Amino acid sequence: MSSTSADVAPDLVCQLDSVQGMVDALSSVRWKRHQDAVVELSEHGIVLIVEETGCLQAKVYLKRELFLQYDYAAEGRPRFGLSLGLFVDCLNAFSAPGHAPVIEMRYPGPDMQLLLKSVDSPDACIYAEIRTRIPDTISWDYNFEPAGSVPITFTVRSAVLKEAIDDLEWPGSSIQILLQPDPPSVTFKGEGHGDLQIEFLYYANNDLLIAFQCDQHISYRYKYKFLRATTSNIPSSVLKDNRGSKLTIGRGGMLKIQHLVSILRPGTQHHFGDHGGIQQPSRIAYIEFYAKPEEDDAPVINDA
Known part of the structure; x- marks a missing residue:
């Protein structure tokens, strides 16, 4: 030195x-x-x-x-x-x-x-x-923008989101995410040798679908391997604590998925809100994923 x-x-x-x-x-x-x-x-x-x-x-x-x-x-x-x-x-x-x-x-x-x-x-x-290196230039700017005047977003239990994506496994295929405002619902649909879909109705079971905001019919497809990457390594503490993950669809179908991970000091107890949210925001790491939709997919967007 x-x-x-x-x-x-x-x-x-x-x-x-x-x-x-x-x-x-x-x-x-x-x-x-x-x-x-x-x-x-x-x-x-x-x-x-x-x-x-x-x-x-x-x-x-x-x-x-x-x-x-x-x-x-x-x-x-x-x-x-x-x-x-x-x-x-x-x-x-x-x-x-x-x-x-x-x-x-x-x-x-x-x-x-x-x-x-x-x-x-x-x-x-x-x-x-x-050992570190000179970083590569980030190859794309997610440039996440709202899809309209009303954000298109919903929050689902992290464990439920992971289970749904795992169940929809179609290697090499894609998953379609559909939202509709009336009745308020979110549908995950996989296509392969057959069709499989999982539907969350907002008012029917809001213990699973915690929050929902959407004023139009919208549908985009995403590569299965990319969706799976957003949940495959969610920490067991997040699943155990029944935490929620927030999904937002922006302009052009850009999908943002947010998780919260506790960074607790030794001996610190968890303090949760009504929806599994930590009440100590300073002890939270924020995880964000951004996934682009399938390029050859024509989105279905209709005014409400």
Whole structure:
């Protein structure tokens, strides 16, 4: 390490004490074994971005309030690329049964690494370096815009959403999502060797379909593999807590799916609202997926 490198203040030094929650949040956007990610730093927190062939993009928002310490000294918003799987594996290496370690993350190291070390163990210090790279340019801008004056959105229990998508599996095929305002309902329809559809009626069972807002008939198709990626690694804590996932269809059929993942400190109890929503927003990681519709699909949109 050169003296010049040693004297330069890092862009970010932060500490976290909720390793498992961080692993859960990052794993939720890991839909294949070898996956690269782009990390963006700012004074407000950390954003991790992954994408697939310009058709699916996911972001994990880690606000600065999730960290015990967050010292940000950079100008602008530095970005770097890394292996998502390696990052998750390194965080897991710090975790031990019955012990919730405090981890310090520092970027950049002397060779532009992401540095991690345990800071609360008197007996041993675990240390890791993750090689980073100059990030690729994000290949598409989701540019999510409302489809009309009334947002087209609904919220469904996360466990129910995952089960519905799993049940509609048609490898290599697509899933059609249909919304209609009267009666208020959402239908997921799979087509393969036969047809299979799952319908949620808003007023019939609002324990499943928590919220619904739509003023027009609308229908778009999405690649099954992309829809499955949005739910395949939802953390078990989200399913167990009966949390809700929000789906919104924007202009051109762009689909946004939002999940909430708890990043709780050790020994912290969950406090939920009437609809499974955490009442401590500062301890939540926000997960967003953006999926493009099938290009050759003609949407069905009629005025209400």
